[in-house]
Amino acid sequence: MQEQTAAGEITLAGTPIGNIGDASARLRELLAGSDVIAAEDTRRLHRLLQGLQIAPTGRIISYHEHNEEARTAELLDLVRSGNNVLMVTDAGMPSVSDPGYRLVEAAVAQGLRVTTAPGPSAVLTALTLSGLPTDRFCFEGFLPRKPGERKARLAELSREQRTMVFFEAPHRLEVMLRALSQGFGGNRKAAVAREMTKLYEEVLRGPLEELLRWSESTEVRGEIVVVVAGAPDKPPEDPADHVAAVDTLVSGGIRLKDAVSSVAEDARISKRELYAAVLAARGK
Structure with missing residues (x-):
């Protein structure tokens, strides 16, 4: 179906996941010149702007999980009236476990133009640092917090042969690694990446049981991404x-x-x- 022509457009832009030096030249241009900047957290956006020494000319509004529905309609109206809207989240690419998907879905349904300014991605950064196969992988986001739901999800993934990438909060990492070890077996290879691209970047690699022991004896801090090897090929039945x-x-x-x-x-x-x-x- 042919896309309708609109004077304005929506741009999803990737922001640094840690090192401010990873901000692209295009991101800088968009932050400085967009008519509207929709930010997951306006306070973090202002810190980014200060760090990049950018004084935006456009209007800044908040766009997060609690106001997505109302703000989506507002942003689409702005685009239809000719405004260029920049969508950014706290770190990485919008819509990847962050706000953005609903805005894109609604814009596409209405024939409005959506483009992207690619940037840093915690998913791909952790995957490449993990030392695990990268030819086939899947992103699973955050596991369910409720034990029963988490166990059921891991049972579904126990035969997944692609490398799996998860997000997790530092204070829940030990519980997660224990659940992964129980669901996939303690010998399954994995990696825990924290504070990626930052001064104290750390990547721990090894069997899940070893990573669990590390988490039990360490006060884990920072942004966490867990990468787990896929299930081994099942030998043919005899x-x-x-x-x-x-x-x-x-x-x-x-x-x-x-x-x-x-x-x-x-x-x-x-x-x-x-x-x-x-x-x-x-x-x-």
């Missing part, structure tokens, strides 16, 4: 391992052909190979 199950069904009165079919379906293996394994076990 049909011979399921011969006993077939024999049990046959001894219960089920025909051999039907028993083989039932067991093969449950185990998700070849009926032909299982039948051959049963005959081999019987010396036929």
Whole structure:
């Protein structure tokens, strides 16, 4: 569908996740010249502006999870009337576990132009520092806080073969690592990245059980990203391992052909190979 033409546009811009020197030249231009800056936290924005020695010419308004609904409509009205709106969050790219998604969704639905000024990303920074495979990965954000919901989520992810990236608050890191160790096994490789790009940047790598012990004996501070290796490839099923199950069904009165079919379906293996394994076990 063709995008409608509008005098204004929305730009999602990435801001430094720690080191202010990572602010791009384009971000500086946008902060200085945008008609409107929508910021997750206006106080943090002012600190960023001071650090970059930028005096914005546009209007600054707050845009966060508690006022998204009302402010989204306001921002879209501003764009329709010809204003260029810059959307920034506290750190990194908007809409990645931060405000921004609803604004983009609504703007796209109304045919308004949305673009981006790419910048720092805590997800990609931690992934590249983790030492874990980067060819395939998924971002899972924050795990549920309630134990039951967290356990269920980890059960779903236990067979995920892609590298997984999570966010977590420092005071909840120990609980999270314990849950990961229980859900994925203590030997699963992982990395904890904290204070990335800052003076006290630290990346700890090792099995989950080791990282858990570290968190138990340390007062963890700073922004935290946890990267966990995906599940190892499951070895192919050996049909011979399921011969006993077939024999049990046959001894219960089920025909051999039907028993083989039932067991093969449950185990998700070849009926032909299982039948051959049963005959081999019987010396036929």
